[in-house]
Amino acid sequence: MEIFIQSAAQISIQNPLCEDWFETPIIPTLPYNRSIEPDYKQFILPIASRRMGKLIKRAIATSLSALKQADIQELDAIITGTGLGCVENTEKFLSAMVKEGEEFLQPTFFMQSTHNTISSQVALFLKCNGYNCTYSHRGTSFESALSDAFIQLKLGKIKNALVGGQDEMTPDYFNMLGKIGYWKTEISPEILQTSNSNGSFAGECSAAITLGTEQKEQSLCKLHDVELLYKPSKERMQEVLQDMMTQANISSIDAVMLGISGDQKNDDIYKDFAETFFANKPICWYKNIFGESFTAPGFGVYTAATCLKKGIIPQHLRYNNIQEQELRTILVYNHFQNKDHSLILLSKC
Amino acid sequence: MEELILELKKEIIEVLNLEEITPEDIDTDAPLFGEGLGLDSIDALELMMLMQKNYGIKVDNSEKGKEIFKSIRVMAEFISNNRTK
Numbered sequence: 118m119e120i121f122i123q124s125a126a127q128i129s130i131q132n133p134l135c136e137d138w139f140e141t142p143i144i145p146t147l148p149y150n151r152s153i154e155p156d157y158k159q160f161i162l163p164i165a166s167r168r169m170g171k172l173i174k175r176a177i178a179t180s181l182s183a184l185k186q187a188d189i190q191e192l193d194a195i196i197t198g199t200g201l202g203c204v205e206n207t208e209k210f211l212s213a214m215v216k217e218g219e220e221f222l223q224p225t226f227f228m229q230s231t232h233n234t235i236s237s238q239v240a241l242f243l244k245c246n247g248y249n250c251t252y253s254h255r256g257t258s259f260e261s262a263l264s265d266a267f268i269q270l271k272l273g274k275i276k277n278a279l280v281g282g283q284d285e286m287t288p289d290y291f292n293m294l295g296k297i298g299y300w301k302t303e304i305s306p307e308i309l310q311t312s313n314s315n316g317s318f319a320g321e322c323s324a325a326i327t328l329g330t331e332q333k334e335q336s337l338c339k340l341h342d343v344e345l346l347y348k349p350s351k352e353r354m355q356e357v358l359q360d361m362m363t364q365a366n367i368s369s370i371d372a373v374m375l376g377i378s379g380d381q382k383n384d385d386i387y388k389d390f391a392e393t394f395f396a397n398k399p400i401c402w403y404k405n406i407f408g409e410s411f412t413a414p415g416f417g418v419y420t421a422a423t424c425l426k427k428g429i430i431p432q433h434l435r436y437n438n439i440q441e442q443e444l445r446t447i448l449v450y451n452h453f454q455n456k457d458h459s460l461i462l463l464s465k466c
Numbered sequence: 467m468e469e470l471i472l473e474l475k476k477e478i479i480e481v482l483n484l485e486e487i488t489p490e491d492i493d494t495d496a497p498l499f500g501e502g503l504g505l506d507s508i509d510a511l512e513l514m515m516l517m518q519k520n521y522g523i524k525v526d527n528s529e530k531g532k533e534i535f536k537s538i539r540v541m542a543e544f545i546s547n548n549r550t551k
Contacts, residue, residue, distance in 0.1 A: 167483040221519040
């Protein structure tokens with residue numbers, strides 16, 4: 118059974134709910150960046166959205182947008198990956214607890230401070246009683262959610278799924294991560310590409326993609342496989358890559374989408390991967406325009422799927438200068454702290 | 467009393483995050499629940515916390531709560547007579 122990415126939508130530090138980033142990206146210059154918010158009133162009535170934190174509103178807006186693009190009326194599953202959940206409300210709730218004790222805790226912040234609030238609020242909004250699950254696996258949360266959807270579609274348990282990657286970056290959390298060297302002080306495309314220092318820049322992620330078993334005119338690409346590996350050896354990685362390509366009947370990968378972010382410690386792993394398995398292949402990146410977040414790999418899949426649909430890779434997503442002969446397959450590779458690794462194989466419809 | 471009513475309206479707008487509603491939009495004598503502002507049971511919990519935190523009034527009886535939260539004016543009168551803060 119073939120699986121297709123039917124549609125995708127994003128709210129990020131790029132212009133929201135559109136593909137402006139493909140031709141005219143916003144170039145980040147600061148280490149801390151919040152998402153650009155769309156007008157939520159076109160999706161949610163103010164009276165319904167008043168209890169929703171920013172992340173919930175973003176999740177609903179991207180979900181509705183992706184479902185509309187894919188023309189999905191009946192949704193079988195909502196699966197969300199989130200590293201931190203609704204951390205803004207968690208902070209409000211915990212701060213109130215520290216300041217006021219346990220007597221004056223506001224119920225709304227408590228209710229919306231859990232990780233699985235996102236998936237459940239989307240389900241309530243869509244009136245979807247289907248499978249609902251949340252994966253909170255830090256840097257591989259999105260891929261875990263995608264893997265769940267992929268397996269269920271392959272097994273025929275569902276016919277379509279909405280998969281989200283949702284994370285926000287609060288000022289406090291940004292500052293905390295800064296203390297352990299997560300961020301650079303200066304950001305530019307040149308610095309991100311040539312820096313020998315650790316740290317990158319922060320973004321926020323709200324990516325929603327729909328999957329289905331039926332190819333449609335608007336389908337973005339085929340999703341052949343999702344593999345999650347824990348501390349794989351090079352031999353194991355080679356074996357899995359070969360298996361993925363054999364299963365998909367693909368003889369060659371045309372481009373590789375990596376989570377390179379300008380953080381030398383992380384980027385060295387990606388460069389080693391590229392040199393070992395994909396020397397002389399076009400290497401692409403996406404964190405240079407979307408920033409770093411636990412679910413940023415959601416943007417990796419989103420950008421790769423968009424490139425396949427359009428048939429080109431824009432210059433600002435190219436990390437090296439090697440050109441592909443044709444663009445039919447993209448492998449998305451991500452790792453988190455060189456422990457959790459993910460491989461996602463996509464091809465043109 | 468009018469000062470307290472205005473203060474209360476502002477606090478309710480803030481705590482319930484009533485976007486695009488100003489104190490002038492809230493009818494002082496209209497029911498808070500069902501009609502009027504159309505608040506629900508979670509809002510009732512938020513209002514109970516507001517009463518306790520800002521005015522030192524603990525509302526732990528739901529029947530009593532129904533009476534107190536009848537309208538902004540009723541709330542303000544109850545606060546005026548029972549506040550400890």
